[in-house]
Amino acid sequence: xxxxxxxxxxxxxxxxxxxxxxxxxxxxxxxxxxxxxxxxxxxxxxxxxxxxxxxxxxxxxxxxxxxxxxxxxxxxxxxxxxxxxxxxxxxxxxxxxxxxxxxxxxxxxxxxxxxxxxxxxxxxxxxxxxxxxxxxxxxxxxxxxxxxxxxxxxxxxxxxxxxxxxxxxxxxxxxxxxxxxxxxxxxxxxxxxxxxxxxxxxxxxxxxxxxxxxxxxxxxxxx
Amino acid sequence: xxxxxxxxxxxxxxxxxxxxxxxxxxxxxxxxxxxxxxxxxxxxxxxxxxxxxxxxxxxxxxxxxxxxxxxxxxxxxxxxxxxxxxxxxxxxxxxxxxxxxxxxxxxxxxxxxxxxxxxxxxxxxxxxxxxxxxxxxxxxxxxxxxxxxxxxxxxxxxxxxxxxxxxxxxxxxxxxxxxxxxxxxxxxxxxxxxxxxxxxxxxxxxxxxxxxxxxxxxxxxxx
Numbered sequence: 001x002x003x004x005x006x007x008x009x010x011x012x013x014x015x016x017x018x019x020x021x022x023x024x025x026x027x028x029x030x031x032x033x034x035x036x037x038x039x040x041x042x043x044x045x046x047x048x049x050x051x052x053x054x055x056x057x058x059x060x061x062x063x064x065x066x067x068x069x070x071x072x073x074x075x076x077x078x079x080x081x082x083x084x085x086x087x088x089x090x091x092x093x094x095x096x097x098x099x100x101x102x103x104x105x106x107x108x109x110x111x112x113x114x115x116x117x118x119x120x121x122x123x124x125x126x127x128x129x130x131x132x133x134x135x136x137x138x139x140x141x142x143x144x145x146x147x148x149x150x151x152x153x154x155x156x157x158x159x160x161x162x163x164x165x166x167x168x169x170x171x172x173x174x175x176x177x178x179x180x181x182x183x184x185x186x187x188x189x190x191x192x193x194x195x196x197x198x199x200x201x202x203x204x205x206x207x208x209x210x211x212x213x214x215x216x217x218x219x220x221x222x223x
Numbered sequence: 224x225x226x227x228x229x230x231x232x233x234x235x236x237x238x239x240x241x242x243x244x245x246x247x248x249x250x251x252x253x254x255x256x257x258x259x260x261x262x263x264x265x266x267x268x269x270x271x272x273x274x275x276x277x278x279x280x281x282x283x284x285x286x287x288x289x290x291x292x293x294x295x296x297x298x299x300x301x302x303x304x305x306x307x308x309x310x311x312x313x314x315x316x317x318x319x320x321x322x323x324x325x326x327x328x329x330x331x332x333x334x335x336x337x338x339x340x341x342x343x344x345x346x347x348x349x350x351x352x353x354x355x356x357x358x359x360x361x362x363x364x365x366x367x368x369x370x371x372x373x374x375x376x377x378x379x380x381x382x383x384x385x386x387x388x389x390x391x392x393x394x395x396x397x398x399x400x401x402x403x404x405x406x407x408x409x410x411x412x413x414x415x416x417x418x419x420x421x422x423x424x425x426x427x428x429x430x431x432x433x434x435x436x437x438x439x440x441x442x443x444x445x446x
Contacts, residue, residue, distance in 0.1 A: 169333060
């Protein structure tokens with residue numbers, strides 16, 4: 001059905017033009033006329049696709065959410081557990097030009113959504129899907145003994161999403177300074193902390209913890 | 224000098240009116256006329272105080288930053304180290320109505336600052352001050368052996384600021400759902416993780432780590 005494909009393609013063109021406008025000067029300052037012009041439409045030509053600026057902003061955010069999930073799904077493949085959680089978070093982090101734009105669009109969306117019940121609902125829905133995804137993988141990791149049993153899953157998800165969201169804000173606000181690799185390292189520290197103590201291997205290592213300090217060596221239990 | 228005091232007082236009235244406007248419908252949609260009216264000024268009456276909307280937004284953000292620091296300073300008092308870092312972070316978290324408005328104002332500021340070198344500079348300066356403050360306290364904590372020696376201070380600050388920033392975003396976007404107490408618990412988990420293993424006490428405890436798993440008991444080193 002070429003007509004429907006055309007329609008979808010046009011929507012994406014308008015959304016991508018909106019991203020460029022957001023990246024250049026923000027969404028609030030842009031007019032529908034400017035956005036139409038950026039997308040190569042006559043003034044008013046975007047109306048059949050997006051009736052209002054809020055509708056367009058919702059679609060612009062929703063597409064960043066879709067792309068994060070599409071990339072994460074592809075990256076995850078047959079991986080599961082903590083590695084899958086990590087790969088999902090990596091796709092949210094602004095580690096390249098595309099993901100930096102997605103973070104910038106999300107920030108414009110938050111600001112407007114804070115004053116709109118309808119847009120805030122869309123935000124809640126997207127985070128609920130991420131939470132559900134992470135919950136599944138953390139539960140799987142726990143079942144296999146890979147995820148520390150002392151940590152509450154819901155708190156862990158809250159914290160990971162807070163870290164990723166905070167790093168998205170910091171990245172948008174920082175043109176120079178801390179580098180991309182630093183953001184990835186912050187995420188990796190957080191993921192590694194969740195891993196269970198390593199399982200026994202052939203090269204066995206023994207240490208004694210005396211009041212929390214490690215002493216390596218060979219030890220024998222008093223029986 | 225009563226004239227200067229009046230001037231400062233007027234500025235604060237306009238800033239607080241701006242906060243209320245941001246909380247109700249966002250900053251982008253507000254006009255200077257609306258803000259003047261909310262502050263009880265005639266149209267144009269705010270001009271001598273803030274020539275442009277950006278100037279007003281900068282002042283509105285700057286005052287949230289000032290208030291966080293003022294409250295944190297009072298709460299910290301003679302406290303230092305990790306407890307001081309925690310108290311600073313607590314004042315950033317949206318745990319009550321006032322701090323929720325501050326987070327909402329910060330979000331409006333970020334969105335605009337992302338497209339303004341001047342505003343982004345103000346953001347960078349405020350975060351630099353927070354980083355410096357946390358750096359001092361973490362360094363003091365390390366000197367006293369309270370802060371785990373394995374953690375890089377700069378990464379720790381990055382992560383704490385990401386968590387707090389992310390929790391601010393989540394709070395603004397969530398009217399229902401996760402509660403205030405949950406956000407404080409997420410922060411406390413992060414702070415507690417940084418604490419060094421407890422120092423020796425009279426009731427000494429010994430454990431053996433065999434391939435990472437703890438076994439409690441009394442042990443003797445083979446000599």
